[in-house]
Structure formats: structure tokens, C-alpha cells
Amino acid sequence: MGRLFWGSLTDKFGYKGPYLAMVAFQTLMNIIYPYSTGSKTTFALGTCAIFFCLGGNLVLAPIISNAAFGKFGGAVYSYLFSAFGVASIIGGIITKKMIVKLGWDAVFRAMAAMSIFSFALASVFKPNPKE
Template identity: 40%
Template sequence: IIFGAGIGFGYVCPIASAGKWFPDKKGFINGIAVAGFGAGSFIFNYVIKALANPTNLETDHPNFVSTVSKNIPLMFIILGIIYLILIIGGAFTLSNPPEGWKPEGWVPPAPSEKSGISGLEFERSQTIKLPQFWMLWATFILSAISGLMVIGSYAAFAKTVDAGDNFIYVIGTVDFVLIGSLAALFNGLGRIVWGKMADIITYKRAMLLMFITQAILLFIYFTTNNNEIYFLLMTCAIYFCFGGNFSLFPTATTDLFGSKNLGPNYGMVFTA
């Protein structure tokens, strides 16, 4: 609960600020704002491994549990200090534009049902009473849970990949970290690319395209158990789609409920 609360406190702030500065490209900017969150484990997977298991013990080593468990408390303290410095440093760079600010020459798009832009500003108390909010919230759950399923199980699934002893050996030693780190890069990249897609074709069409792509990838994921490269590519592709959730849903929140109260409104959507 404490871990989740910490993410919730810091996650929405840069999205709320950045979107107000760049209303003409909010999907792309939302993607950039949250890309670091998705891609951060590319670096921190190695940091965590170095802190928790510096001698690179195998999971079946008799001393693995006792050795790693002794390192965990210090690991959390060090990570907490690093995160605190990064978050406080980043907080000093955040600010909201002046009231009524907009990019030079930019004309706000007209509200329309097709684009999903309401042209209205809703308070949080109003937003949670709208059917559009609950539809968006439920859609977020259904879309994100599929990616989370792969994130939580790809390591176990990788051990079933029938690609010879070499792949199993590599997966069993260090390359879980490598696979997770490469997938994290695609997670971050997906946030930027899908956000840009929302700017080009509207968030509704971008979401539809992402949902269809993600569904196809999940449906055929089980076929990766006979080729290690295929497994890696498919895992990265699913992470790529998963990352798109975190740029498309704040963009949808802005278009549906306005940018003025994006922070509290997306905070409610993000509870999904």
C-alpha cells in the first residue's frame, strides 16, 4: 500500500503540468513525461541486481535465499534515497503555464463526438459521476491487466522455451535481467509512440489500434515456446503495447474532462 501510494503521489504531477504547456501535442508530451517510468527499469534492473545479489548466485544455490534476503533492507534504503533525490530534483522543474496560455498560432480543435473532445472542464466531483469516466476506468483495467499478466509471468514462461540448453542456461543466470531491461525500453518507447499516434489519429483510434494489436500478440504468445528470439521479440512487443496505456489514458482524460483539473481527474482514472 505504501509503495503504491508513493507512486500515486509522484506519477500524476508531471503529466498534469506538461499537458498544460503543450495542448497541441498532449499525447506525445504525455508519452515523454511517463516514458522514464516505463523505461527506468532498463537501468534499475541492474542496480537492484547489483545490490540484492552482487555475487550473482543462482536461484537454486543453497545460500541464495539467505544471502539475498540479508541484502534486501539495505537495497530498499539505497533505492529510496536515489528516488527521493530524483523526485525532489524533478519537482523543482515543474510549473503550470499562465492562465489562458496556449502555443502561438494554435487553435483548439472543435469539440466532437468522433474525436472524443468534449471542450468542457470538469471538477473531480463531477467527473466521477459521468458514465464516460467509468467506461474509461474499466477499459484501463482490462487493457493494463493483460500487460501486467505478461510482466508477472514472462520469467516463468521463459523456462519452458524449448531452444536448447544454451538458451535455458542464459535465461537461468543473467539474462532475465537483460530481457526485462530490453522490454522496459520498449515499454518506454511505446508510451511515446502511442501518444504521438493519439495526436495524429485521435486517442479513440489509437486506443482501438493498440487494443487489437495487444489482443493478437497475447493470443499467439504461447507459440513462442520454441524459439528464444521470437520469445524476446514478442515480449518486447507486448511491453510496447502495455506502455501505450500510460500515454493514451491521460490524453483521453484531458480530451473528455478538460486540462484544468487533469491531475485529480487522471488520479481517479489511474486508480484502475
């Protein structure tokens, strides 16, 4: 559902506004997610919301790659997509260590911080590919 939703917004408004909205929502969800464990319903809704944003990332990444790198966007995105796999493995290892040392709350605070950083970068991003 996330891919369809964020993709539709991108078709209507371009990529920047929907990306900023998605990252803001993702930040909010990472901040409140640790508090959703009080009931199965809120935990399920929070989990779905986070995966909703993951779908948006997968839709928007190739579009932003094209905007940033012009005719080389597809080639650059192939490396970016491959990096998702490597980052998943490394992220899993780091997350496991963080959980043991700092707990789940710290993991989600770190993810929220990375989302805020992504929002800041996207806010100043101005594509200008030289073809």
C-alpha cells in the first residue's frame, strides 16, 4: 500500500513534497513506536505505518536518483538498490548490539535521528544533473 500511496502522490506533486512528508511521518513513527507496545492493536498499526514508509522509500529512491544524476540515474540506482541489501545486513548487526547495550528505545531514537538528517538533506537538495 505504501508504494501505491507515495507513488500516486509523487505523480501528482513531484517527488520532493511527498518525500519530505514521508520522512516526517517516518520520524514521528520512530519516535512513538516504542510506546505502541501497550496493546496488540497499536503495535500492529505502528508496524504497518513503518512498513508503509519503507514502501515509499522504495518508490521514491529511483525517482530521486534520476533527478540527481540525469541519464546516469538508472546506473546509480542499481548501486543504491544493491546497497540496501548490504545496509540491511550491517544494520541488523548494529541493531542487535544496540538492543543489548541500550535497549529498543535507543534503536528507534537513532532511526528517528537518521530520518531527521534525511529530511534536512532533502530540504536543501536541488537537482542539477549535467548530461
